[in-house]
Amino acid sequence: MKPSNGTFVYNRALPVEGDYDLVVAGGGPGGCGAAISAARLGARVLLVEAMGCLGGMGTSALVSAWSDTADGERMVVGGLVAELLEELHTRGCLKPGIHPDRWRKDLHSGVAFNPEGLKIVLDDYCARAGVEVRFFTRLIDVDQNNGKINGVIINNIEGNRYIRARAFVDGTGDAVLAGLCGVACREAGRDTPNIMAPTLCAALAGINADVFDSSKQQEAVFKAIEDGFFTQNDRHVPGLFVNSRTTTIMNAGHLFNTDALKCRSLSDAMAKGRQFAREYTAFFRKYLPGCEGAQLMVTGALLGVRESRRIKGEYELNYDDFTARREFPDQIAIYNKAIDIHVHDCSDEQWERYRNEYLSIDRPARGEHYGIPYGILVPAGGWTNLWVAGRCNSSDVKVHGALRDQPACYMMGQAAGTAAVQSLKTGQPACDLDMQTLVESLRKQGGMLPQKTLSRQMTRSAR
Numbered sequence: 241m242k243p244s245n246g247t248f249v250y251n252r253a254l255p256v257e258g259d260y261d262l263v264v265a266g267g268g269p270g271g272c273g274a275a276i277s278a279a280r281l282g283a284r285v286l287l288v289e290a291m292g293c294l295g296g297m298g299t300s301a302l303v304s305a306w307s308d309t310a311d312g313e314r315m316v317v318g319g320l321v322a323e324l325l326e327e328l329h330t331r332g333c334l335k336p337g338i339h340p341d342r343w344r345k346d347l348h349s350g351v352a353f354n355p356e357g358l359k360i361v362l363d364d365y366c367a368r369a370g371v372e373v374r375f376f377t378r379l380i381d382v383d384q385n386n387g388k389i390n391g392v393i394i395n396n397i398e399g400n401r402y403i404r405a406r407a408f409v410d411g412t413g414d415a416v417l418a419g420l421c422g423v424a425c426r427e428a429g430r431d432t433p434n435i436m437a438p439t440l441c442a443a444l445a446g447i448n449a450d451v452f453d454s455s456k457q458q459e460a461v462f463k464a465i466e467d468g469f470f471t472q473n474d475r476h477v478p479g480l481f482v483n484s485r486t487t488t489i490m491n492a493g494h495l496f497n498t499d500a501l502k503c504r505s506l507s508d509a510m511a512k513g514r515q516f517a518r519e520y521t522a523f524f525r526k527y528l529p530g531c532e533g534a535q536l537m538v539t540g541a542l543l544g545v546r547e548s549r550r551i552k553g554e555y556e557l558n559y560d561d562f563t564a565r566r567e568f569p570d571q572i573a574i575y576n577k578a579i580d581i582h583v584h585d586c587s588d589e590q591w592e593r594y595r596n597e598y599l600s601i602d603r604p605a606r607g608e609h610y611g612i613p614y615g616i617l618v619p620a621g622g623w624t625n626l627w628v629a630g631r632c633n634s635s636d637v638k639v640h641g642a643l644r645d646q647p648a649c650y651m652m653g654q655a656a657g658t659a660a661v662q663s664l665k666t667g668q669p670a671c672d673l674d675m676q677t678l679v680e681s682l683r684k685q686g687g688m689l690p691q692k693t694l695s696r697q698m699t700r701s702a703r
Contacts, residue, residue: 268296273653
């Protein structure tokens with residue numbers, strides 16, 4: 241074990257555990273959707289999560305609001321997402337006084353929730369389904385050959401372990417498992433000209449929800465910029481989302497030029513994000529009625545990353561599919577979120593681009609949606625027992641700006657977990673699964689899948 245040419249090669253015998261049916265890497269929306277759905281179908285599931293709770297962006301990162309769950313007439317999200325919304329409502333974890341039509345019917349609306357409530361709900365769901373959860377655990381390597389994974393290496397306080405399983409889902413958001421396997425991926429800032437900046441969200445207390453008016457936030461941002469209040473004149477401030485009588489979630493402060501695939505860049509962004517959190521708390525106190533007593537309680541333990549690495553899949557969902565509101569025979573979910581690519585800098589050009597793109601151009605209208613096909617969950621190249629779920633799906637830059645949201649990630653996770661169980665029961669590989677059987681199974685789980693035509697084969701991109 242001698243260092244040479246900047247590398248250190250070592251061999252080490254590891255304890256072997258497992259014989260799981262499914263290992264899911266990452267306990268965010270995609271990973272939770274996969275683990276819970278697979279366990280409910282009888283699989284023995286291990287879910288590994290680097291933090292001390294489940295929920296990912298919705299809990300550890302404090303991005304504690306979901307949007308675009310309905311199309312003005314009915315819900316477009318189904319299955320586990322719909323369950324979670326109803327459960328959070330029943331437990332009093334949604335914004336007080338909110339009417340169920342907000343998530344069951346209203347077009348382009350959002351629902352803020354108590355992140356601690358979601359943590360507990362996900363704990364309960366995993367326990368009832370029989371998911372084995374290991375917190376404070378990271379995936380560090382993989383054992384694979386010829387498009388099949390044999391096992392993964394994890395690390396936690398007990399050291400390194402080799403975990404055997406028959407199927408694997410990458411719910412890391414950053415395609416960590418897929419990347420270790422050598423799957424072809426697209427990386428923001430390398431394969432694309434820009435990186436959508438992350439934000440470090442925070443929770444504020446002391447808000448008077450009866451006085452605070454969210455519609456006044458943009459006007460206040462313009463006035464503060466005119467006054468020279470900010471250190472960064474960013475006009476795009478998603479702002480405060482009320483989730484109780486006295487608390488809000490604060491989504492403010494783009495951390496431009498952050499590379500979410502570089503540890504040093506992530507570290508610098510966390511420190512700067514905490515500075516922004518203090519600055520924006522002071523802004524809301526000064527400029528927004530009802531926020532005079534605002535107190536910064538906590539910033540996220542995770543950075544709110546919007547874009548990093550995503551796979552090249554058997555199908556890549558693209559902007560033409562989005563604008564056509566295309567349905568697919570093998571769609572595993574539908575969605576209606578608009579293209580939501582945040583500003584890349586503080587320029588006039590970026591602000592106008594964002595306003596036109598998100599608020600007007602091709603924004604899904606009442607009753608409209610687009611399909612999410614199965615092939616965006618399967619890496620291209622004939623993989624037999626690997627799926628991805630969540631932000632690392634196979635989509636182009638624009639569509640990724642819509643599918644990165646948590647409700648879509650939960651639905652992709654539910655599909656991936658269901659597909660993994662189907663594969664284990666039938667012997668069908670991930671790259672050649674019977675789509676009609678999968679769609680019918682998801683419908684039985686409450687999936688909103690209105691396509692009239694089904695197919696045994698997945699939709700694939702032309703190669």
